[in-house]
Amino acid sequence: xxxxxxxxxxxxxxxxxxxxxxxxxxxxxxxxxxxxxxxxxxxxxxxxxxxxxxxxxxxxxxxxxxxxxxxxxxxxxxxxxxxxxxxxxxxxxxxxxxxxxxxxxxxxxxxxxxxxxxxxxxxxxxxxxxxxxxxxxxxxxxxxxxxxxxxxxxxxxxxxxxxxxxxxxxxxxxxxxxxxxxxxxxxxxxxxxxxxxxxxxxxxxxxxxxxxxxxxxxxxxxxxxxxxxxxxxxxxxxxxxxxx
Amino acid sequence: xxxxxxxxxxxxxxxxxxxxxxxxxxxxxxxxxxxxxxxxxxxxxxxxxxxxxxxxxxxxxxxxxxxxxxxxxxxxxxxxxxxxxxxxxxxxxxxxxxxxxxxxxxxxxxxxxxxxxxxxxxxxxxxxxxxxxxxxxxxxxxxxxxxxxxxxxxxxxxxxxxxxxxxxxxxxxxxxxxxxxxxxxxxxxxxxxxxxxxxxxxxxxxxxxxxxxxxxxxxxxxxxxxxxxxxxxxxxxxxxxxxxxxxxxxxxxxxxxxxxxxxxxxxxxxxxxxxxxxxxxxxxxxxxxxxxxxxxxxxxxxxxxxxxxxxxxxxxxxxxxxx
Numbered sequence: 001x002x003x004x005x006x007x008x009x010x011x012x013x014x015x016x017x018x019x020x021x022x023x024x025x026x027x028x029x030x031x032x033x034x035x036x037x038x039x040x041x042x043x044x045x046x047x048x049x050x051x052x053x054x055x056x057x058x059x060x061x062x063x064x065x066x067x068x069x070x071x072x073x074x075x076x077x078x079x080x081x082x083x084x085x086x087x088x089x090x091x092x093x094x095x096x097x098x099x100x101x102x103x104x105x106x107x108x109x110x111x112x113x114x115x116x117x118x119x120x121x122x123x124x125x126x127x128x129x130x131x132x133x134x135x136x137x138x139x140x141x142x143x144x145x146x147x148x149x150x151x152x153x154x155x156x157x158x159x160x161x162x163x164x165x166x167x168x169x170x171x172x173x174x175x176x177x178x179x180x181x182x183x184x185x186x187x188x189x190x191x192x193x194x195x196x197x198x199x200x201x202x203x204x205x206x207x208x209x210x211x212x213x214x215x216x217x218x219x220x221x222x223x224x225x226x227x228x229x230x231x232x233x234x235x236x237x238x239x240x241x242x243x244x
Numbered sequence: 245x246x247x248x249x250x251x252x253x254x255x256x257x258x259x260x261x262x263x264x265x266x267x268x269x270x271x272x273x274x275x276x277x278x279x280x281x282x283x284x285x286x287x288x289x290x291x292x293x294x295x296x297x298x299x300x301x302x303x304x305x306x307x308x309x310x311x312x313x314x315x316x317x318x319x320x321x322x323x324x325x326x327x328x329x330x331x332x333x334x335x336x337x338x339x340x341x342x343x344x345x346x347x348x349x350x351x352x353x354x355x356x357x358x359x360x361x362x363x364x365x366x367x368x369x370x371x372x373x374x375x376x377x378x379x380x381x382x383x384x385x386x387x388x389x390x391x392x393x394x395x396x397x398x399x400x401x402x403x404x405x406x407x408x409x410x411x412x413x414x415x416x417x418x419x420x421x422x423x424x425x426x427x428x429x430x431x432x433x434x435x436x437x438x439x440x441x442x443x444x445x446x447x448x449x450x451x452x453x454x455x456x457x458x459x460x461x462x463x464x465x466x467x468x469x470x471x472x473x474x475x476x477x478x479x480x481x482x483x484x485x486x487x488x489x490x491x492x493x494x495x496x497x498x499x500x501x502x503x504x505x506x507x508x509x510x511x512x513x514x515x516x517x518x519x520x521x522x523x524x525x526x527x528x529x530x531x532x533x534x535x536x537x538x539x540x541x542x543x544x545x546x547x548x549x550x551x552x553x554x555x556x557x558x559x560x561x562x563x564x565x566x567x
Contacts, residue, residue, distance in 0.1 A: 006354040010343075017342045017383075080338040084399070087302040088355045089328040243265065243305055 007098025048125025066167035069150020138210030148230035178202025261310035285452035331405035337396025341385030473547025
């Protein structure tokens with residue numbers, strides 16, 4: 001456990017030792033504000049909730065999370081550092097988790113910094129704060145899912161640009177599989193069971209259900225499972241590719 | 245009794261070690277052991293399998309076949325214990341550029357499972373041993389190549405490992421820095437087992453007490469540097485600088501103990517090769533005195549490792565082609 005916490009500490013330090021942290025946080029805050037207020041018509045709706053703000057999170061994460069995830073492993077491989085990491089007396093899974101959690105905490109921090117949203121909406125009306133907290137939780141889980149995918153893809157290539165693009169594509173597919181448009185297309189020739197199965201693999205389906213305030217265990221387990229599987233895949237990919 | 249003693253001395257055991265990348269065989273059936281107190285030099289042309297072998301000993305790569313034991317522990321059975329016993333300086337001394345030297349060493353010390361109370365003294369001692377005081381608060385990416393290499397060395401020895409493995413530790417350093425690193429290695433060699441790879445043959449003579457030459461993934465020579473020098477035709481050769489004419493050269497060449505004579509007309513240097521390891525210094529100096537030839541810098545050579553190296557690795561290369 002102490003190894004993981006050392007790794008998390010180092011990673012977080014490194015985010016803030018470089019401009020990455022500041023650029024990311026500023027862009028994240030501006031974009032989430034712009035999306036929520038202008039495109040989501042937060043004011044014009046006349047309702048005291050943050051639904052429009054959270055509705056855009058999947059699309060915001062689609063580009064911002066891969067930008068954080070791309071460097072997780074491909075940078076280590078590119079710099080040759082991976083040889084140092086993998087010869088220290090630390091379990092591979094500790095590295096995978098340490099790096100992942102550091103990035104997740106970092107994104108969580110950016111998410112926390114959107115707290116003026118909560119203050120504003122409470123000032124303007126009487127929102128369901130329980131729902132808002134659940135939505136933040138769902139948003140955080142969603143970011144974790146994207147991040148785990150990004151971690152795995154980052155381990156597969158030394159090139160950060162390739163890692164970024166591939167992660168965006170894979171995350172997009174995971175979002176897309178819950179889109180009504182896509183599901184309607186499958187409905188034409190597939191039995192409902194299979195359509196439901198496809199829908200249930202989607203990040204969007206589970207995210208939506210959490211942000212609607214339906215905090216059921218299934219959705220949380222789903223994200224937990226997705227993260228675990230992709231992180232395990234990360235450790236396998238590291239083994240396969242570390243020699244190149 | 246004998247067995248336990250033997251095990252305690254064999255710090256590194258590689259048994260029939262092989263590594264294949266697809267169809268390419270990087271390391272082929274390598275077997276050797278290294279004892280405590282030994283400084284073992286890996287020599288070989290680029291791509292010979294030196295680094296791959298080191299990566300297998302340190303547990304970075306899994307061998308395709310064979311076994312690695314460090315301090316009697318099989319790396320397959322307990323990789324964490326083995327990694328704990330090893331200090332490793334990978335090629336190019338990678339590290340985190342955005343970290344300060346001190347931060348980086350503390351980070352490594354933590355991951356090396358050094359007891360919390362001992363971390364500070366460990367970092368301080370390694371910083372002074374490798375002379376990093378001046379750059380302690382500097383970001384690693386701003387350091388010169390020599391300092392970066394020293395940071396790499398510091399992280400490798402911070403936990404006082406029993407086994408130290410260094411991939412080209414002095415590559416790219418200036419002569420002073422090379423000297424420092426070699427001195428450091430020599431100082432540490434008493435109670436450790438050290439393996440280092442290098443292209444620089446003088447380095448082998450300076451620090452190693454055993455050299456293994458690898459070519460085409462196989463061991464082609466395994467001996468002490470002094471013994472290897474004896475394989476050179478320069479071993480006990482006598483050279484001197486003087487104006488000689490062809491007649492005198494022929495006279496020398498006809499001596500019984502002389503195999504051959506070379507004359508470098510540019511440096512006016514004559515090199516006399518002895519017949520099979522014979523000691524001819526006295527004969528030659530006697531001859532020169534008798535002929536009353538004025539001679540500058542008469543000296544006997546110990547042998548030239550680079551020549552031995554070239555002979556061994558080039559013939560090994562040809563063998564590879566024939567296969």
